[in-house]
Amino acid sequence: MDDLTGKKPAPPALDPDGDALFLDFDGCLVDIAPRPDAVVIPESLPQVLARLSAKLGGALAVVSGRSLHELERFLLGYDGLMIGSHGAEARGMTPPLEESPDDLAALQTEMDHFAQQQGLLFEKKSHGGALHFRADPSRQPEVEAFTETLAERFPAFAIQPAKMAVELRPDGFSKDGALVLLTQLPQFSGRMPVYAGDDTTDEPALAWAEAHGGFGIKIGDGKSAARYHLAEPSDIRDWLAAAVEE
Structure with missing residues (x-):
C-alpha cells in the first residue's frame, strides 16, 4: 500500500x-x-x-x-x-x-424462464448462462437462491458470482x-x-x-x-x- x-x-x-x-x-x-x-x-x-x-x-x-x-x-x-x-x-x-455438458440446454431454458418471470436479464453463453440484476440490485438474494438450486440439480455447472450478476459456468x-x-x-x-x-x-x-x-x-x-x-x-x-x- x-x-x-x-x-x-x-x-x-x-x-x-x-x-x-x-x-x-x-x-x-x-x-x-x-x-x-x-x-x-x-x-x-x-x-x-x-x-x-x-x-x-x-x-x-x-x-x-x-x-x-x-x-x-x-x-x-x-x-x-x-x-x-x-x-x-x-x-x-x-x-x-471440447463439448458442452449434455444438460446445457435444459439449464439455459430454466435460467431464461426465471429471468422472464422475474423481469431480469438472462445472458446466454456458449457453456452456461448469467442472470443480471444491475437494473435492480435488491434482487440479488433471490437470484443467488435460484442459482444455488440450479447448481444442485445441474452438478456439471458451478456458481460464479460477478458484478451485479450470478453465472453458472462449467465446473472445473x-x-x-x-x-x-x-x-x-x-x-x-x-x-x-x-x-x-x-x-x-x-x-x-x-x-x-x-x-x-x-x-x-x-x-x-x-x-x-x-x-x-x-x-x-x-x-x-x-x-x-x-x-x-x-
Missing part, C-alpha cells in the same frame, strides 16, 4: 522483453454497460492489442467470462490468443472443453486455471505473468499472477489480491497504449 494515500500504486511500465500479459474484457478493457451487448469498443483497442501482442512475441491473451464468439466480434482486428467462458473456450490453443474451469494452461505455451516461457481485471471472477487469476513471480492490476474499487491499482478501463487502455509507443 502507498504510505501517503492508503491506496495501491499504479503499475510500472510493461516490460515487452520479460512480461506476459493477460487482460480481462468487461470492466477492464471496456466499461461495464447496462446490457452485455451494449458495450462500447474504443476504435483503437483491437489494433493496440494486436501491436502489443507482436511486441510481446505473442505473450498476450484476453481472458474473459464472455463467450469466445462475442470476444472475436467485439475485438475484430486482434487475432491473438483469447480465452472465453472462464477458461472453457480458447482461440490459439487447444480448447480446454476458472481464469487462474486458464493462466496455468496459457503459461505452458512456448511464447510465455520465462516471462513474468501480469494480469489485469476488475471483478470477483478475476481475483483467482490476480492472486495466481502475484504468486508466480508477476503482479496483478486491479481495475476499479474493491479489495484485491493485486499489488497495483487503476481507477477505470480508460486508465488501463492508456497504460497499454504507452507500452505500444515505447
Whole structure:
C-alpha cells in the first residue's frame, strides 16, 4: 500500500522483453454497460492489442467470462490468443472443453424462464448462462437462491458470482486455471505473468499472477489480491497504449 494515500500504486511500465500479459474484457478493457451487448469498443483497442501482442512475441491473451464468439466480434482486428467462458473456450490453443455438458440446454431454458418471470436479464453463453440484476440490485438474494438450486440439480455447472450478476459456468474451469494452461505455451516461457481485471471472477487469476513471480492490476474499487491499482478501463487502455509507443 502507498504510505501517503492508503491506496495501491499504479503499475510500472510493461516490460515487452520479460512480461506476459493477460487482460480481462468487461470492466477492464471496456466499461461495464447496462446490457452485455451494449458495450462500447474504443476504435483503437483491437489494433493496440494486436501491436502489443507482436511486441510481446505473442505473450498476450484476453481472458474473459464472455463467450469466445462475442470476444472475436467485439475485438475484430486482434487475432491473438483469447480465452472465453472462464477458461472453457480458447482461440490459439487447444480448447480446454471440447463439448458442452449434455444438460446445457435444459439449464439455459430454466435460467431464461426465471429471468422472464422475474423481469431480469438472462445472458446466454456458449457453456452456461448469467442472470443480471444491475437494473435492480435488491434482487440479488433471490437470484443467488435460484442459482444455488440450479447448481444442485445441474452438478456439471458451478456458481460464479460477478458484478451485479450470478453465472453458472462449467465446473472445473476458472481464469487462474486458464493462466496455468496459457503459461505452458512456448511464447510465455520465462516471462513474468501480469494480469489485469476488475471483478470477483478475476481475483483467482490476480492472486495466481502475484504468486508466480508477476503482479496483478486491479481495475476499479474493491479489495484485491493485486499489488497495483487503476481507477477505470480508460486508465488501463492508456497504460497499454504507452507500452505500444515505447
